[in-house]
Amino acid sequence: MKNYYYDYVLALAEERNFTKAAKKLCISQPSLSQCITKVEKELDVSLFNRSTNPIEITEAGRIFIDTAYKIRTLQYDLENKTSDIADFKNSSLTVGMTPYRCSTILPGILKAFTTSMPKVKFHLITGTMQELSNYAQEVSIDIFVSTESYLNKNIFNYKVIAREIILLTVSKSNPINNKLKSYQLSYDDIVNANFDSKKMPIELLSYFKDEPFLLVNTSQHLYKKSVELCRLSKFEPNPFLITANIHIIFNLTLSGLGVSFTPHSFVKYGNLANHPIYYYLDNVNSSRNLIAAYKKNHYLSKPARKFINIMKAVLN
Secondary structure (H helix, E strand, O other): OOHHHHHHHHHHHHHOOHHHHHHHHOOOHHHHHHHHHHHHHHHOOOOEEOOOOOOEEOHHHHHHHHHHHHHHHHHHHHHHHHHHHOOOOOOEEEEEEOHHHHOOOHHHHHHHHHHHOOOOEEEEEEOOHHHHHHHHHOOOOOEEEEEHHHOOOOOEEEEEEEEEEEEEEEOOOOHHHHHOHHHEEOHHHHHOOOOHHHEEEHHHHHHHOOOEEEEOOOOOHHHHHHHHHHHHOOOOOEEEEEOOOHHHHHHHHHOOOOEEEEEHHHHHHOOOOOOOEEEEEEOHHHEEEEEEEEEOOOOOOHHHHHHHHHHHHHHO
16 A cells, blocks of 8 residues: 555545545645545455544454554654664654744754764654644644643653743833832843743732733733633733734733733843833743643654754753
């Protein structure tokens, strides 16, 4: 059976729709349909029930798909191991990150990596944390950057690369700042990790209980952290706006439309022209571990290990 047949079946299994799967594979829908039919005739079983919408995977299809994922993993491992031996002549590394991390922490990391390993072809895949997790399970990416508490540790191994501080972010025009001057962090404080000397007691967050809050989507880890911090200060945040885009939230905060929470890496590496007021809340929920995750039982190549070490060095 031709290798690309496995990719075609897996794409259809993931999309459950011939049109979407064909688009993902950059082929025509008739070509995909013909390929799936060839595989089913060769195996003398039906892999999909085409009479439903979305299409359903048969029992034989589940067995095929499970085996196809194992074959793909073995193939990737073989390529990575031989490439390591051959001095990276045909080596590549595929990394997954969310868009906001790509625009903040990636530039410095990638510059150091390409200088260190110029022969390695670098590929970047962006998406939500759920999408990146799915790609890693499919072995479409080698490693992805996540937060530790988000990770399914039954499926993935990981290495901690940095501690990320979650900052309360307030417009300079907000009069509440006048009560909290001794706790305010400057941009230099954040760049130099001078957090501990200006810790703000968590209970003082209640000064903002009547303020409108700008929050990320409820599915995102930062949302959960934000709500936890407010609850520890005995109130529920009043959301003025909820969006997935942290850049939008930051700019709306700057304009005085609400209060928000911002990862310090966004501030430190975001090349921002203007800054609001930042506060570091004295609580364990004000920080989280950034990690590099990869599928269990998947060979981690030398370029992948090097990339992880560079991330640690740059971010710390």
